[in-house]
Amino acid sequence: MTVVVVTDSSARIPPELAAAYGIRVVPLHILVDGEDLRDGLDAVPSDIHDRPASTSGPSPAELEAVYRQALDDSGGDGVLAAHLSAKLSGTCGTAQRVAEQLGAQVTVVDSGSVAMGLGFVALAAARAAADGADLPAVAAAAQRTADGADGFIVVQQLDNLRRSGRIGGAAAWLGTALSLKPLLRVEDGNLVLAQRIRTASRAIAVMVDRVCESAGERPVSLAVHHVANPDGARELADNLAQRLPAAEAPVVSELGPVLGLHVGAGALGVVVAAPR
Structure with missing residues (x-):
């Protein structure tokens, strides 16, 4: 067995x-x-x-x-x-x-x-x-x-983050942010704020750059996740495939209801993984 x-x-x-x-x-x-x-x-x-x-x-x-x-x-x-x-x-x-x-x-x-x-x-x-x-x-x-794994996510709205209580160190800015599109990162097991960005398109572009930096030229595994945003996920996956030709074809899947409750509709995320 x-x-x-x-x-x-x-x-x-x-x-x-x-x-x-x-x-x-x-x-x-x-x-x-x-x-x-x-x-x-x-x-x-x-x-x-x-x-x-x-x-x-x-x-x-x-x-x-x-x-x-x-x-x-x-x-x-x-x-x-x-x-x-x-x-x-x-x-x-x-x-x-x-x-x-x-x-x-x-x-x-x-x-x-x-x-x-x-x-x-x-x-x-x-x-x-x-x-x-x-x-x-x-x-x-x-x-x-x-x-050897890195994870990033761009959140389109802040209400779910406020309710979730899962974002380390975010309470101070969540209460005052207006049109910010936060880029979050999984770091030491926590979901933390990586960068505050004014537009969704710019936030996604920065996330792609961060993923490419993490992957380098290695044949990494990639996953693209979304919450009620399949078109955005497909576009993101295509972008990553072009930017990272050595990587495996991205797995594309929904974040699901449990994670979706914490990040809200429209969220897009990427996981990059390579054994060390």
Whole structure:
């Protein structure tokens, strides 16, 4: 058998890619209008990012059930669980406590990221597992990818950021900003302000430059994310493909309802990943 990889639904791995590598995805939760909806399993309103909703991670029982099944399916080879940054969610901390109860054959890696910043970590682990690597080697592959990932996002509106409370050091300027289009970056596991820019087009151009600086001439993996902005995502992906010919073709996917609640409609993001 092989090591089985588990992640959470914030990873935004295209379903066909997750299925091809046997990656198990634990849903995060969206709480809206008195309902508890599971990301990726239950029907979530398309305008969820405009509603007064909140999010939560999977319960210990949910994680334990998935880990136990994955461990059984691995034939004892083990489980590598990669989750979104512990500084953005309690999911990773819950996962680590559950893993401690299950023993050494379940290893948890804090991706220090989210969206495909996490997704590329899970994919690196799954590819190592498919090549026959044991659990420590799979965990090392995941950690190398986590250490080599960068994430950026341009937000079109500030209301969701104000409500989210997930943006480190932003409270002072969020209250007074008018037409600013903030460029955010994932840094040390936190989502932080990288630059304040006056127009959306300029913010996206600066983000592309930042991504190109991060990628250099390496054959990096790229992902383009969006919230209700598919045309903008396609244009951004085409731009990156032209600017970074050595990179893999970008994965394009929605940020999904959980992340969309925190950044709002129109947001565009890019993840660049390369193992170190």
